[in-house]
Amino acid sequence: MEVKFPELVQPFVDYLRFEKRYSLHTVTAYHDDLAQFFHFVNDQYGSVPVKDISPVYVRSWLASLKENDISSRTINRKLSTLKSFFKYQVRLGVIEHTPMANVIAPKAGKRLPVFVPEDELAALLHTMRFTDDWKGLNAKMLLNLFYSTGMRLSELINLKERQIDKSKKQVKILGKGNKERVVPVSQPIIDMITEYQAAKHKEFGKEEECLLVTEKGNKLYSKYAYLLTKQYLSMIKTLEKKSPHILRHSFATHLTNNGASLNAVKELLGHSSLASTQVYTHNTIEKLKEVYKKAHPREQ
Secondary structure, rough: OOOOHHHHHHHHHHHHHHHOOOOHHHHHHHHHHHEEEEEHHHHHHOOOHHHHHHHHHHHHHHHHHOOOOHHHHHHHHHHHHHHHHHHHHHHHHHOOOOOOOOOOOOOOOOOOOOOOOHHHHHHHHHHHHOOHHHHHHHHHHHHHHHHHHHHOOOHEEEEHHHEEEEOOOOOEEEEEHOOOOEOOHHHHHHHHHHHHHHHHHHHHHHOOOOOOOOOOOOOOOHHHHHHHHHHHHHHOOHHHHHHHHHHHHHHHHHHHOOOOHHHHHHHHHHHHHHHHHHHHHHHHHHHHHHHHHHHHHHHO
């Protein structure tokens, strides 16, 4: 009996949202990957029952992605989607075996994180004159909180006032999979938050659940935060990429360069695996090479 795409995917999407507690962005990415795969199968092979999907179908799809110059990193993400999906079908008893067992993922080269050098970021944050309107207030909060905490964009726009403990000078962050982590912040950041809250409560006359709001007093949304951060990072002329994630990379790289252990940085970033954090050692190694070149007698 053939099972249609929506009938297969909706229970899986619900599982990701309500059991795994994945973000809407992640769930959408999973859904789109599956829609793309099943569209390919239907287009190339016709209506195929899910139990008859074999590694051949998956490999054919991978070949088509490579022909369209899709990066290895993106292909691996799509493979991860398929693995999770078929594993879920086995769990439900829809199929006996996953077709992903003999599918080999392409090797993806490691991408080094782009970050802002310490001196350039310090100059931006200390010399920047933010306007007194909500755009200026939000820009100041976004830049400083991104860099001071290493938060992801989704984590920051969803940050609640109750997650900030001013007496202990720390922020409780709700990360991927609803995992909580605590990140310490400096007194100047606490003062900045206090001033922002006072202005917000005075302007809108009510307690807002989320810390950051728009000019209308509504919860800040992703595009607003992204574009505003990008606008101010554009003032750093040497920076090629200007997304909020660059400040997360800068947070981690600067900590590592100044002696923080990888395990500590891992916890602060909310990584589930140390392997994800190890990429931040790249700049430490480059720094060691520079010291070696300047100090070793054979290099002089």
